[in-house]
Amino acid sequence: DSGVTQTPKHLITATGQRVTLRCSPRSGDLSVYWYQQSLDQGLQFLIQYYNGEERAKGNILERFSAQQFPDLHSELNLSSLELGDSALYFCASSVPPMGMGMNTEAFFGQGTRLTVV
Amino acid sequence: GNSVTQMEGPVTLSEEAFLTINCTYTATGYPSLFWYVQYPGEGLQLLLKATKADDKGSNKGFEATYRKETTSFHLEKGSVQVSDSAVYFCALGTSNYGGSQGNLIFGKGTKLSVKP
Numbered sequence: 001d002s003g004v005t006q007t008p009k010h011l012i013t014a015t016g017q018r019v020t021l022r023c024s025p026r027s028g029d030l031s032v033y034w035y036q037q038s039l040d041q042g043l044q045f046l047i048q049y050y051n052g053e054e055r056a057k058g059n060i061l062e063r064f065s066a067q068q069f070p071d072l073h074s075e076l077n078l079s080s081l082e083l084g085d086s087a088l089y090f091c092a093s094s095v096p097p098m099g100m101g102m103n104t105e106a107f108f109g110q111g112t113r114l115t116v117v
Numbered sequence: 118g119n120s121v122t123q124m125e126g127p128v129t130l131s132e133e134a135f136l137t138i139n140c141t142y143t144a145t146g147y148p149s150l151f152w153y154v155q156y157p158g159e160g161l162q163l164l165l166k167a168t169k170a171d172d173k174g175s176n177k178g179f180e181a182t183y184r185k186e187t188t189s190f191h192l193e194k195g196s197v198q199v200s201d202s203a204v205y206f207c208a209l210g211t212s213n214y215g216g217s218q219g220n221l222i223f224g225k226g227t228k229l230s231v232k233p
Contacts, residue, residue: 048220
């Protein structure tokens with residue numbers, strides 16, 4: 001158990017809909033990262049938050065948004081869903097932002113499997 | 118930009134065979150390097166890491182050495198077991214100190230199947 005909790009584990013929804021994925025980081029971790037894992041694109045970094053503020057952006061679509069709340073949990077909002085958005089969405093957390101400090105590593109949740117039909 | 122290239126799979130080995138999964142990277146600065154493992158139906162788990170050149174990461178019989186001269190971080194294990202069957206990801210960790218991005222950049226993953 002990594003200590004990172006993601007809910008729900010599975011989500012099936014229709015095209016055009018909007019969903020919210022939730023992530024609770026490990027206790028004490030300030031950074032949260034979201035990744036999308038699909039068969040054709042592999043693991044793609046979407047966005048990073050550090051202590052409530054957006055810190056880095058990757059290949060995140062404009063239809064997607066995220067936020068990190070004062071209690072450090074994070075939500076990823078996916079709207080106007082398309083079939084191609086079907087994927088496994090991972091959240092990861094780390095203490096300082098990745099790379100700051102010699103022993104930083106990210107701990108991953110079990111993921112949310114999103115199926116758009 | 119920063120990137121990671123790892124050997125395509127799938128890789129199928131017999132139990133007790135020697136494993137090598139190649140990983141090379143392109144990066145500016147001084148990245149940290151990681152191997153993550155994903156067992157079926159689970160999230161990613163850190164397998165090992167190295168934070169500077171010539172460091173060797175090791176865990177559960179797996180090893181990888183951070184080679185700056187060849188920009189490589191190949192994963193090796195002397196004798197694989199059926200329980201090692203999983204997908205292995207090489208990753209590069211960049212720093213966002215000073216404004217650059219701080220996140221993990223992953224290779225595409227290599228699926229390993231070990232047969233008894």
